[in-house]
Amino acid sequence: MSILTRYFSKSDLDEIKSAVGVAESKTSAEIVPFFAESSHHYKEWIWFGAFLMGGLFGTIFYLVQRLYGIVWGGESFFSILSVWIGAVLGLGITSFFPKIRINLVSRSAKQYFVELRAKEAFLDEEVFRTKSRTGILIYISLYEHFVRVLPDKEIARVVPKSEWNEAVRLIIEGMKSGKKKEGIVSSILFCGELLNKYNIQREKDDKNEISNEIRDGGKLM
Template sequence: MPISDADKERIAEAIAAAERRTAGEIVCVLARRSSDYAYVPPLLAALIALIAPWPLVFFTELGVRLILAIQILVFIGAALLFSLPPLRLALTPRFVKRERAHRAAIEQFFTRGVSATRDRTGVLIFVSLGERYARIVADEGIAAKIPQEDWRAALDLLLARVREGRIADGFVDAIGECARLLSKHVPPGGHEELPDRIYVI
C-alpha cells in the first residue's frame, strides 16, 4: 500500500479544512500506475524476433526450420523477460506513459464525480506513481477564474514530496495550496457534494 490508513485520514482532514475556506470541492486520487502496458512486451519481443534470424541466415549454415524455431524461442523468451513489471514499465516510451497517465487523470475526473458538482467547482489532484506523473484538473467553473499555470506551485510542492517518498505530505501541501488559490476566487458557501477522501487505485 503506497500510503497508510493514518495518511489517508490526514489527507481527508486536509481536504475538509481546505473546503471550509472555499465552495470548491477537492478530490485526490493516487494510482500505483495508470496502465499495465500489457501490449508492450509482445510488441518489443516481435521486433527482436524479426531481427534475430538475419544474423543466422548470413553468418551460419543453419537450416530454415532451425532458424524459425530459434526465432520462435527468441520471441517467447523476450516476451517473458519484458513482462516483468519493472522492466515492462522501464521499456515503455515516456510519451506513451505520459499520455496514458493523462488519460487516467481525465477518467478519474469524471469517475469520481468531480465534473458533476452543481456550480462546476470541482478540482482533482491526481498522482500516478509508476509514470511519475501528477496533474491538477479543475472543472470549468474554476478553470474560467484560475488559469492552468496558477496551479504550478501546488504541483511543484506535490512532486517534490513524492520524489522524497513523502506522498501524504505532498497531497497535504498541494491541498493547502489549492485551498489558497480557491479561496480567492470561489468563496465558502453551499454544501458538501463529494466525499473528503483520497482514492487509491
C-alpha cells in the same frame, strides 16, 4: 489489498483526508485526490519487448559466430532458434514484470493514457456534480510519474492553468523523495491557498458535496 493500503498507512490516509477538509474550509471548491498505480495496462508493449529481446538474442548469436569463428551444423536453424528464444524470454519478462514493461513505453504514450484516465476519473467520481461547478480532481499516476489537476469549468475560468504547476510539482517531489503522503498533503493545502487567492470563497450555505477521502484508482498492470 487495495492500492491505497499498499502505499499508505491508515494515519497517512487520515492525514490526507484532513488536509482536504482544511483546504475546503475557506473555499466553496471540492477537492478530490485520486491515486492510481498506473493509468493503463500497457499490454501492447509486451510484443515490443518480445521483438527487442528476439533481435538482441539473434544479434548476439550472429556476433559470437563471427568473432569466434564457431561453425554450427544447421546454422540457419540455430539463428532462427536464438531469435525465438529471445522473443519468448522478452514476452515472459514484460508480461510478469510491469515495471520493466512500462519503461518501454514512450513518454508521449504514457501522457496520453494518463490524460485519458484522469478524464475518466473526473467523470466516474462525479467531480462535475457540485452546485457551482467548483470541483477539482488531483489525479496521481504512480508508475508513469505524472500528476494532473483537472478543475471544473468555474474554477478553470478564474484560475490560470499555469497556477496548478506548483500543485503538481509538490506531489512529484514527494514521490521522488519517498514522501508520497507529505507531497499530496502539501499539494492539497496549496490548492486551498490558491483558491483563496483567486477569491473562490466559501458560500454561506456551502456544504461538503463530495467526500474528502483519497480515491483508490485500482490496479491495471
